[in-house]
Amino acid sequence: MSIDDKVRKTLPELGVTGAAGVEALFSDVRIAMTEERVALVSHGAASESERDKLCKDLRDRWLARKNGLLSCIDENWLKKSPKELKPFVGRHFNSLRQESATLEIAALAKDVPVQAQASGVGEVHSTFTTVSHITREVPSDLTLPGNRRPLGSIHPVMQMQREIEEIFLNLGFRIESGPEIESTYYNFDALNIPESHPSRDDWDTLYIDSKTVLRTHTSPVQIRSMERYGAPLHIIIPGKCYRHDSPDASHSPMFHQIEGLAIDSDITFADLKGTLDFFAKKLFGEKIRTRFQPSFFPFTEPSGEVSISCIFCGGEGCRVCKESGWIEVMGCGMVHPQVLHNGGIDPEKYTGWAFGLGIDRFAMMKYDINDIQLFFQSDVRFLQQF
Numbered sequence: 484m485s486i487d488d489k490v491r492k493t494l495p496e497l498g499v500t501g502a503a504g505v506e507a508l509f510s511d512v513r514i515a516m517t518e519e520r521v522a523l524v525s526h527g528a529a530s531e532s533e534r535d536k537l538c539k540d541l542r543d544r545w546l547a548r549k550n551g552l553l554s555c556i557d558e559n560w561l562k563k564s565p566k567e568l569k570p571f572v573g574r575h576f577n578s579l580r581q582e583s584a585t586l587e588i589a590a591l592a593k594d595v596p597v598q599a600q601a602s603g604v605g606e607v608h609s610t611f612t613t614v615s616h617i618t619r620e621v622p623s624d625l626t627l628p629g630n631r632r633p634l635g636s637i638h639p640v641m642q643m644q645r646e647i648e649e650i651f652l653n654l655g656f657r658i659e660s661g662p663e664i665e666s667t668y669y670n671f672d673a674l675n676i677p678e679s680h681p682s683r684d685d686w687d688t689l690y691i692d693s694k695t696v697l698r699t700h701t702s703p704v705q706i707r708s709m710e711r712y713g714a715p716l717h718i719i720i721p722g723k724c725y726r727h728d729s730p731d732a733s734h735s736p737m738f739h740q741i742e743g744l745a746i747d748s749d750i751t752f753a754d755l756k757g758t759l760d761f762f763a764k765k766l767f768g769e770k771i772r773t774r775f776q777p778s779f780f781p782f783t784e785p786s787g788e789v790s791i792s793c794i795f796c797g798g799e800g801c802r803v804c805k806e807s808g809w810i811e812v813m814g815c816g817m818v819h820p821q822v823l824h825n826g827g828i829d830p831e832k833y834t835g836w837a838f839g840l841g842i843d844r845f846a847m848m849k850y851d852i853n854d855i856q857l858f859f860q861s862d863v864r865f866l867q868q869f
């Protein structure tokens with residue numbers, strides 16, 4: 484089946500039911516897109532006006548708002564995608580859309596050579612059918628070295644984030660996001676941390692002005708989501724956070740957090756324990772055990788700290804776990820009734836739990852990296868290993 488036919492069918496009609504099928508489909512699209520561009524570039528044009536026409540035809544074939552191949556993909560694959568595949572299809576579609584910038588007319592015209600004379604180049608191509616005709620032609624000299632550019636890869640912190648997201652998406656959670664420049668109301672007050680509260684000093688906050696901060700955690704998005712969607716609510720919130728920390732092996736002024744929030748009419752601490760235990764086993768293996776110890780956070784009551792059995796020694800005691808057999812990995816608790824109230828949710832009717840963890844720290848654990856700075860130095864020798 485040609486690409487043109489495929490993009491006019493929905494995923495179920497194409498028999499695609501899983502991530503692997505989606506991946507293969509998008510890979511076909513990428514190959515077709517690249518081949519058509521390469522064919523045009525290596526074929527060249529007889530004159531400037533012919534070049535402009537060919538570039539416009541190829542651009543419209545892929546990017547035209549109406550009936551362009553990308554619009555068809557949006558319409559038939561993404562919008563009509565089965566719910567569970569949607570985040571995955573969306574991600575692929577977004578990167579495809581970014582890559583398709585090379586098909587804009589200006590970007591094409593720059594690469595398509597114009598021959599001084601039309602002779603030997605071939606007939607004048609004037610309609611779209613001839614564009615698809617030249618795509619089937621063999622490029623003129625196959626022995627010429629190509630312009631291969633090194634491919635990038637997904638950053639280890641992003642890989643970790645996606646792995647965590649995947650687990651919670653499968654549990655029925657949704658991904659939410661919010662602004663990194665945040666008001667003190669959402670960053671502190673609404674989370675039960677009033678200005679006079681001593682714990683406000685626990686966050687080494689970067690202030691923009693007296694009412695605006697770089698968010699110190701992803702928690703403000705909890706309040707924003709409660710306000711927007713109400714209860715019940717099952718979300719995870721990944722994102723960048725900022726604190727006034729001097730960079731060293733375990734601190735960075737910019738870091739990544741992910742937190743989860745579940746609000747419903749009969750949520751208990753047992754749900755929290757069960758969910759986080761399941762999560763830890765999915766991420767680090769079935770043998771992992773979890774331990775909950777009491778702690779304090781202003782926005783949860785009761786609050787807890789979660790440790791997992793050491794993934795390096797299996798709990799026997801080693802250098803990493805300081806011989807304790809446990810590694811503390813996240814904070815959690817039942818959402819404080821005042822916080823529910825601040826988010827516009829009736830604490831008499833609903834309860835909820837929340838947790839938060841550092842994605843960078845999880846990536847350091849998983850890949851056995853001892854310096855957080857390595858993540859942010861953009862050293863290709865380091866990043867190539869992932």
Ligand SMILES: [Zn+2]
Nearest residue numbers: 793796801804
């Ligand atoms: Zn250990």
